[in-house]
Amino acid sequence: MSAKLEHLSAQLKLALGDGVAKLEQKLGEITVEVHVTHLLAVADKLKTHAELKFEQLIDLCGVDYSDYGDGRWEGPRFALVLHLLSISLNQRVRIRAFAADDDFPVFPTLVDVWPVANWFEREAFDLYGMMFENHPDLRRLLTDYGFVGHPFRKDFPMIGNVEMRYDPVQQRVIYQPVTIDPRNNVPRLIRDDGAHHG
Template sequence: MASHKLEALQAAIELALGEKVTQSTLALDELTITCKAENLLEVATLLRDHEAVAFTQCIDLCGVDYSAYREGLWDGQRYAVVYHLLSLEHNWRLRLRVFAPDDDFPLLPSVVDIWNAANWYEREAFDLYGIVFEGHPDLRRLLTDYGFVGHPFRKDFPVSGHVEMRYDPTQQRVIYQPVTIEPREIVPRIIREEKYGG
C-alpha cells in the first residue's frame, strides 16, 4: 500500500516539476528528490502551489556535510540542505535535497518567503554548518554565541573547539580564552567473566 502511494507521489512530482528534478529516489518507504540550487525557489514554489502535490508545510530543514560520507569516497558537492515537506491535503511527505554549488562559500537562496517555518531552521543550518541563505530576513547565529569561531557540525571542526567561554569574576564579564582541556583517550575497562564477582 505504501509503495503504491509513493509511486503516485513520484508521478505527481514528475508532472509538476518535470526536468527541474535532477534525481528522484524511492528508498525505505520515502521519496527524495534533488534539484539544482538555481532552481530551488521555482521548485519550492511549485511544490507548495501545484494542486497535484500541495506541499504547504516545511516541517524541517537541515544542513549536511558530505565531506566524510562513504568513508571520504564522496565525489560531489560538500554541503547540502535537506527540506522535509508535508502535504496535509494529500497526506504525504517529501524530502527535497539541494547542494550548495560552492564548497568554499556554501550559498543557497532562502525559502522563508515560501515556507515561513524555515526561518529558524535556516538560521540553525547557518550557525552549525556555515551555509548562507541569501535573502533571509535575519540570518544570524541561533544556537552558539555570537562570538563563536567556526561551525561545529562541519566534519573538519575540531572536537574540542577553538576557544572556551567562562565568566571572569574579576572583570565581571564573560571572556573567551584558548581551549585548556587536554585531549585524552578513554579506554573502556573490560571485566572478564572469570574475574567477575570474585
C-alpha cells in the first residue's frame, strides 16, 4: 500500500471510529464498509473532517448481491455504494453500507450532506426498490409511473411484467401482460481471478 493510501486509511479509521465495519484496500483503492445506522454521521464526517474533506459525491448506486459469486454470497442482499472525491486533498474513497432488511431495504437520505444525491437516490429507488428516509422527493426517475417492479433486482424477470402498445381501436397506449416467450440467457462465467463475464 502506498504511503498516501496508508495515511488515508489511518485518517479514515481515526475519524470514523465505530462507524467503520470494515476497511480494505484493493487495486490502489480504499473501500470502507459502514454500518447503515451510522451512515449519515459518517457521511457528514467524510465531508467536513479536516483530514478527509470529501466534498464531492461522484456516484451513489445500489447493488443487489443476491446471486453474487454464482450464488456463493452469504450476507445482506442490498448495498448502497458511494464514490467520493476530495478535490482539495486529491483523494478518493468508496463507501458501502448494507441494508438491515433484505425485504425492505432502507437507507438514510444523504441529500442534506451532498445535494447531488437527490437524483442518484431516486435512481436507486426506481431500479432497486431502495427506500431513502427523509428524501425530499422520492419517486421514479427512469421508468414509467405505471411500471411494475424494480428492473435491476436480480429476481426481476428478463422479459418484464407488462408491455405497452398502441391500441388503434382505443386510439391510445395501453398496458397489458407480457406476451413474449421467456428466453434462456447466456450463462455467466466466473474466472479464477474473480472477474465476472456474461
